[in-house]
Amino acid sequence: MPSQKIFATPQDAEAAFYEALERCDADAMMDVWAEEDEVTCIHPGGPRLVGHATIREAWRAIFANGMRLKLRLSQATTLSTPFAVVNTVLEHFSTPNDQAVGAPVVATNVYVRGATGWRMVAHHASAVPPSSLADDSRILH
Amino acid sequence: MPSQKIFATPQDAEAAFYEALERCDADAMMDVWAEEDEVTCIHPGGPRLVGHATIREAWRAIFANGMRLKLRLSQATTLSTPFAVVNTVLEHFSTPNDQAVGAPVVATNVYVRGATGWRMVAHHASAVPPSSLADDSRILH
Numbered sequence: 457m458p459s460q461k462i463f464a465t466p467q468d469a470e471a472a473f474y475e476a477l478e479r480c481d482a483d484a485m486m487d488v489w490a491e492e493d494e495v496t497c498i499h500p501g502g503p504r505l506v507g508h509a510t511i512r513e514a515w516r517a518i519f520a521n522g523m524r525l526k527l528r529l530s531q532a533t534t535l536s537t538p539f540a541v542v543n544t545v546l547e548h549f550s551t552p553n554d555q556a557v558g559a560p561v562v563a564t565n566v567y568v569r570g571a572t573g574w575r576m577v578a579h580h581a582s583a584v585p586p587s588s589l590a591d592d593s594r595i596l597h
Numbered sequence: 598m599p600s601q602k603i604f605a606t607p608q609d610a611e612a613a614f615y616e617a618l619e620r621c622d623a624d625a626m627m628d629v630w631a632e633e634d635e636v637t638c639i640h641p642g643g644p645r646l647v648g649h650a651t652i653r654e655a656w657r658a659i660f661a662n663g664m665r666l667k668l669r670l671s672q673a674t675t676l677s678t679p680f681a682v683v684n685t686v687l688e689h690f691s692t693p694n695d696q697a698v699g700a701p702v703v704a705t706n707v708y709v710r711g712a713t714g715w716r717m718v719a720h721h722a723s724a725v726p727p728s729s730l731a732d733d734s735r736i737l738h
Contacts, residue, residue, distance in 0.1 A: 494676035504672075535631075538680070539678065542707050544645055562644075562721075577707055580723070582639065
């Protein structure tokens, strides 16, 4: 069943992506993704996932572990075109009492504009070396 | 100075990207990239690089080590829209006598169509776990 959500801007889609990630909400997460067989998702250290259904199952498995984490984003970049946007951002996860969980990661997030607004078509995340964090002044979230 | 090359399709741009990578040709590599400050490049295990000039310097440093490697691509995916294309592909590097070099990596490559044809706007590459290679039947290169 196609998603009912409409994202009027890529920023709206990205905000919904990270909100769903932090809330461990697989349905809200998949509302953000284009309903296509060619969408791709790569979690840090994981295999490449291809297609809406496969990506959905992977998020469900990740969220099923029950661990709720705090998420902070920093150092965002945006490349904007009328029909496609590529964002990158550093993701920092921590426990509710502010213990860092794992290494920070850099994510490349791609959104395209279709008949029903903006949707994510690709998410690629991988660990970042500590030297990347020297300039961490642009805290977003 | 703007690039003189015109890539009529995203496939042409991707072919030029991997040819430049295999030939260690930084000028040919940068002909593929959009001349913008917001383009992004992430090499496996490396920091996020932002902007045409920064990305150029990084490719020059990589190519300056003088090591010429064979490159094989497999398991490509393509998500096509009229003005943007997202490709993913597995990259396998080896020495001229076929010794594998490093782990295979998955790359997410994003191209957009502008006034002067198709250009790369993002490249994100990271190591792939061995389990990703189980279905390696679609050899491309």
